[in-house]
Amino acid sequence: xxxxxxxxxxxxxxxxxxxxxxxxxxxxxxxxxxxxxxxxxxxxxxxxxxxxxxxxxxxxxxxxxxxxxxxxxxxxxxxxxxxxxxxxxxxxxxxxxxxxxxxxxxxxxxxxxxxxxxxxxxxxxxxxxxxxxxxxxxxxxxxxxxxxxxxxxxxxxxxxxxxxxxxxxxxxxxxxxxxxxxxxxxxxxxxxxxxxxxxxxxxxxxxxxxxxxxxxxxxxxxxxxxxxxxxxxxxxxxxxxxxxxxxxxxxxxxxxxxxxxxxxxxxxxxxxxxxxxxxxxxxxxxxxxxxxxxxxxxxxxxxxxxxxxxxxxxxxxxxxxxxxxxxxxxxxxxxxxxxxxxxxxxxxxxxxxxxxxxxx
Amino acid sequence: xxxxxxxxxxxxxxxxxxxxxxxxxxxxxxxxxxxxxxxxxxxxxxxxxxxxxxxxxxxxxxxxxxxxxxxxxxxxxxxxxxxxxxxxxxxxxxxxxxxxxxxxxxxxxxxxxxxxxxxxxxxxxxxxxxxxxxxxxxxxxxxxxxxxxxxxxxxxxxxxxxxxxxxxxxxxxxxxxxxxxxxxxxxxxxxxxxxxxxxxxxxxxxxxxxxxxxxxxxxxxxxxxxxxxxxxxxxxxxxxxxxxxxxxxxxxxxxxxxx
Numbered sequence: 097x098x099x100x101x102x103x104x105x106x107x108x109x110x111x112x113x114x115x116x117x118x119x120x121x122x123x124x125x126x127x128x129x130x131x132x133x134x135x136x137x138x139x140x141x142x143x144x145x146x147x148x149x150x151x152x153x154x155x156x157x158x159x160x161x162x163x164x165x166x167x168x169x170x171x172x173x174x175x176x177x178x179x180x181x182x183x184x185x186x187x188x189x190x191x192x193x194x195x196x197x198x199x200x201x202x203x204x205x206x207x208x209x210x211x212x213x214x215x216x217x218x219x220x221x222x223x224x225x226x227x228x229x230x231x232x233x234x235x236x237x238x239x240x241x242x243x244x245x246x247x248x249x250x251x252x253x254x255x256x257x258x259x260x261x262x263x264x265x266x267x268x269x270x271x272x273x274x275x276x277x278x279x280x281x282x283x284x285x286x287x288x289x290x291x292x293x294x295x296x297x298x299x300x301x302x303x304x305x306x307x308x309x310x311x312x313x314x315x316x317x318x319x320x321x322x323x324x325x326x327x328x329x330x331x332x333x334x335x336x337x338x339x340x341x342x343x344x345x346x347x348x349x350x351x352x353x354x355x356x357x358x359x360x361x362x363x364x365x366x367x368x369x370x371x372x373x374x375x376x377x378x379x380x381x382x383x384x385x386x387x388x389x390x391x392x393x394x395x396x397x398x399x400x401x402x403x404x405x406x407x408x409x410x411x412x413x414x415x416x417x418x419x420x421x422x423x424x425x426x427x428x429x430x431x432x433x434x435x436x437x438x439x440x441x442x443x444x445x446x447x448x449x450x451x452x453x454x455x456x
Numbered sequence: 457x458x459x460x461x462x463x464x465x466x467x468x469x470x471x472x473x474x475x476x477x478x479x480x481x482x483x484x485x486x487x488x489x490x491x492x493x494x495x496x497x498x499x500x501x502x503x504x505x506x507x508x509x510x511x512x513x514x515x516x517x518x519x520x521x522x523x524x525x526x527x528x529x530x531x532x533x534x535x536x537x538x539x540x541x542x543x544x545x546x547x548x549x550x551x552x553x554x555x556x557x558x559x560x561x562x563x564x565x566x567x568x569x570x571x572x573x574x575x576x577x578x579x580x581x582x583x584x585x586x587x588x589x590x591x592x593x594x595x596x597x598x599x600x601x602x603x604x605x606x607x608x609x610x611x612x613x614x615x616x617x618x619x620x621x622x623x624x625x626x627x628x629x630x631x632x633x634x635x636x637x638x639x640x641x642x643x644x645x646x647x648x649x650x651x652x653x654x655x656x657x658x659x660x661x662x663x664x665x666x667x668x669x670x671x672x673x674x675x676x677x678x679x680x681x682x683x684x685x686x687x688x689x690x691x692x693x694x695x696x697x698x699x700x701x702x703x704x705x706x707x708x709x710x711x712x713x714x715x
Binding site for chain 1: 538541542544553554564567615618619
C-alpha cells in the first residue's frame, strides 16, 4: 500500500465560503406564537367550557411547546433551545408579576373610594361609624419609622465601616458578621418582644411607647443597613484608598472623604429599601406601641397609632360598623403601599443622583 | 527641597513570606532612579516600602533601615501619614477620585487634609500642578468636569498633578506608563525630565528604553529562583548599567537573553 494519497487533488470539493447565513424565523414570531397559542386555548376553552385558569395554562403549554418546535424546524436545535429558555424565563417573570399586579389592583380598587382630604387629616377620636381618618396612624408611622432610621443608620453604617475598613476578617469582625446574619433572620414578632421586654424592665409592666416601636424596628433594620453598606464599601476599589493614603491623608479622613462619597449612592439606596421594608411591620408595633384613636406625636408618651396596626385593628374589631372599618382599612392600606412605593422610587432616584459620574 | 534616600539591609515581608531581601542603595536627590527587573521580583514592593505604603496591606512588614533626611522611616516615632505627605506616589493604573471634578482631584491632597486656603490660592495650585503635569492646556476649559471623563493618559497625568500639588520631596512612580500609548508616555517622560530639577524621582518600569531615556541611576532586581525572595542585583549609573554592567545577569536581562 502506498503512503501517498493518489486521489486527484482537484477532485476534492473546494470548501464553501464561510457559512455565516442561517435561516431564521421572523422577529415577530414569539408574539405571533403567543397570540396563536392564546387564541387556540381560548377557542378550546369556549367549546369545552374550561375555567380561565385552565385556558391560561393551556395557552402557556402550547407556547412552550410550539415556539421551540417551530424554531427547531427552521432554525435548528441551538436556537430552539434558546427560544425554549427565553419563553420559560419570560413566563416566570410574568408569574412573579401576577401577585404584585393583583395586590396593587385590589388595594387601589378597594381603597381609592375612601381617600379624601378628611380621611388624610382627621383622626378617629369619637368616630364610630362613617367619617374619621387616618391622620394619627399616618403621623405615627412617620414618627416611628423616622426614629427607627435615626437609630439604625448610624449604627449600621458605622458597623459596616468597622467590618470592611478596620476588621478585615479578624475574629471580632467574623463574629459581628455572623451575628448580623442571625439578626437578618429574626422574626419581627421576636424583635417586638425584645423591645417590650427591655422597656418593661425600665418602665415597669404594661408599657406602651412609640420609642419602643422604633427600637423594635431598628432591630430589624440594622442588619439590612449593615449588609447593604458592607457590599457597597467592598465595591470601592482599593486603589482609591491607596491614592488617598499616598497623598498623606489619614485613614479616617480617607474613609469620610473618599470611600463614603464613592459608595454613597448604594448606601442611600440600601437605607431607603430598609425603611420601606420596616414601614409595613405590624407585629412588633402591636406589642410595644399598641394603638389609639387620637393623634399622639410624642413617641416617649404612651400609645401611638400606626398604619399597619390601624389596618389590623380595623379589620379585626368587627361589630356594628364593620363595613366602614373595612373601608378605612383598605384606604389605609392604599396609603401605606403608596408610601412604600414612593420610598422605593426615591431610593432609585437618590442612588442615581449620588453615584459617581464618568461624564465625557 | 529634594532629599536623598539611604536604604540599608532592607527585608520586606508579606506575613511570613520574604518578598525582597537585603537591599542596600542610595537614591540621590534631584535625580531619576529607575528600577528594572522581571515581574514578581519585588520592584513595586520595594518602591511601596519607601513611603510606608507597604504596610497598608494586611500582614505586610519591613525590616531594615530607610533613612530620609537623617530620619529612619521605620522608627516607631515616625508618623506614616507625615511620611506620605513628603513622599508622593503615582500608581500603575490611573486612579482619580470618581466623585470629584478635575479641579477637586488636583486639590484632593490639600483639601482632604483640611488645609484651608483662599480661592485664588487654590486656583494657583491647580494651574501650577496641571501645567507641571503637561495637562493644563487640555483641561483648562473643563476643570469642573469629572476626572473620570478624561482619557487614560490624561487621567494618569491628572494623578501626577494631584501628587505634585502637595509638593512632596520625593515622587515614587510605579510603572506610570504601562497603560499608556506612546504619545502619553512621551508626555510623561518629558514631565519626569522637568520634575527632576525639583524632586527626587524613583520610577519602576518594564520598558528598558524608558529606563535608559529618563533615569540617571538604574537598579536591577531579580529572583534567584521561583519562590525565592527578590534581591537587588546591581545598582549603578544608567549609562554604565546599559553599556557595561557589572553583573552578567543584568546584561542578559537588558539584552533580552533572560531566563
